[in-house]
Amino acid sequence: EAQVTQNPRYLITVTGKKLTVTCSQNMNHEYMSWYRQDPGLGLRQIYYSMNVEVTDKGDVPEGYKVSRKEKRNFPLILESPSPNQTSLYFCASSLSGQGFSYEQYFGPGTRLTVT
Amino acid sequence: QKEVEQNSGPLSVPEGAIASLNCTYSDRGSQSFFWYRQYSGKSPELIMSIYSNGDKEDGRFTAQLNKASQYVSLLIRDSQPSDSATYLCAVLASGGSYIPTFGRGTSLIVHP
Numbered sequence: 001e002a003q004v005t006q007n008p009r010y011l012i013t014v015t016g017k018k019l020t021v022t023c024s025q026n027m028n029h030e031y032m033s034w035y036r037q038d039p040g041l042g043l044r045q046i047y048y049s050m051n052v053e054v055t056d057k058g059d060v061p062e063g064y065k066v067s068r069k070e071k072r073n074f075p076l077i078l079e080s081p082s083p084n085q086t087s088l089y090f091c092a093s094s095l096s097g098q099g100f101s102y103e104q105y106f107g108p109g110t111r112l113t114v115t
Numbered sequence: 116q117k118e119v120e121q122n123s124g125p126l127s128v129p130e131g132a133i134a135s136l137n138c139t140y141s142d143r144g145s146q147s148f149f150w151y152r153q154y155s156g157k158s159p160e161l162i163m164s165i166y167s168n169g170d171k172e173d174g175r176f177t178a179q180l181n182k183a184s185q186y187v188s189l190l191i192r193d194s195q196p197s198d199s200a201t202y203l204c205a206v207l208a209s210g211g212s213y214i215p216t217f218g219r220g221t222s223l224i225v226h227p
Contacts, residue, residue, distance in 0.1 A: 033214045040123075042219030043159070043203065050213065058214070090158055094214075102147055102207050104215065106158040 002027045004107035006091050012113045013081055021076045021110050023091030031094045031102070032074040033058070034066065036087040043090070049074055081114040088112075117142045117208045121218035128225055134191040136202050136221050141185070144209030148180055148187045151203040153220065159203055163189070194225040 004025045013019055025032065033048035035058075045058030049068040063085055065077040074093075078085060091107040118141040128134045136150075147166055151159035165171045165178040165187065177190040187206075191198055201222050205215035 031213060035217075040219070043217040045214060045216075048214045088156075102213055102215065103149060103161055103164055104159075104205075105161070109156075109158050 002105070004091055004093055004105055006089075006107035006110050008110060009108060010111050012115065014115055015082055016080050019078050019081060019112075021078075021089060021091075021112070023074045023076065023107055024072050025074075025091075025093040025105070026072065027093060027095075027105065028071065029093035029095055029105075030071070032068065033092050033104070034064070034074070034076050035090045035092065036060065036085075037090060038087050046076070046089075081112075083114050086112060086114050117145075117206070117216050119204055119206045119216050119218040121202075121204050121221045123219060124222040125224050126221055128194050128223070130194060130196060130225055130227050132194050132225075134194045134198065134223055134225070136189040136191075136204075136223065137186060138188065138204030138206075138218055139186045140204075140206045140208075142206070142208040143182075143185060145182075145185075145206045146209060147207035147215070148178070149205040149207075149215060150176075150178060150187075150189045151205060151217075152198075153201045153203055155201075162202075191223075194223075196225050196227055199223055199225050 034046040035043045047066040049055045089110045092104040094104045153159045163178045201220040204218040
């Protein structure tokens with residue numbers, strides 16, 4: 001089954017404790033991205049990657065890191081989480097290249113609470 | 116800053132009616148347009164994509180694109196209570212990341 005998976009789905013942590021949210025896709029998509037979603041603010045892009053070892057900042061990258069060492073994986077790293085990073089996080093992937101539509105497929109989401 | 120604007124709603128329609136959702140965008144060079152449906156606490160699910168001016172129909176859904184006026188709309192015919200959700204408009208702007216920019220979404224409520 002074609003899908004994007006994220007782990008963990010729910011996480012409660014404390015300020016300053018480093019954490020990683022994993023994202024994996026089995027569709028051989030080149031493009032992957034991370035979003036956070038907060039009430040009233042919609043989906044905001046954190047980071048995106050257009051290929052292995054190619055990443056770039058989105059609209060709200062502060063406090064986050066990413067890496068893309070393999071095509072299928074795109075982990076999101078919070079080195080020192082703070083309460084303002086409490087949010088619902090989504091990973092997404094899409095095809096690229098001429099003739100493709102860049103339609104995004106989303107993972108199930110990770111609800112993060114930082115106390 | 117490339118912007119995508121949607122009325123937050125809620126838009127309330129009776130069952131069986133046509134729901135009309137609208138979206139405007141700022142980048143005149145935008146090429147690809149998407150509508151996603153999102154149920155509360157769930158991930159966005161792609162409903163339709165549209166790339167050229169005019170209408171595109173898929174079942175009860177019709178997407179309409181007018182690049183000159185920079186708006187895209189989604190019509191839902193014969194609305195059902197199960198259509199109650201937030202609808203997100205996404206626009207792929209010219210150049211840049213090839214990652215769409217999302218609007219904040221319109222909440223749709225279909226009441227029996």
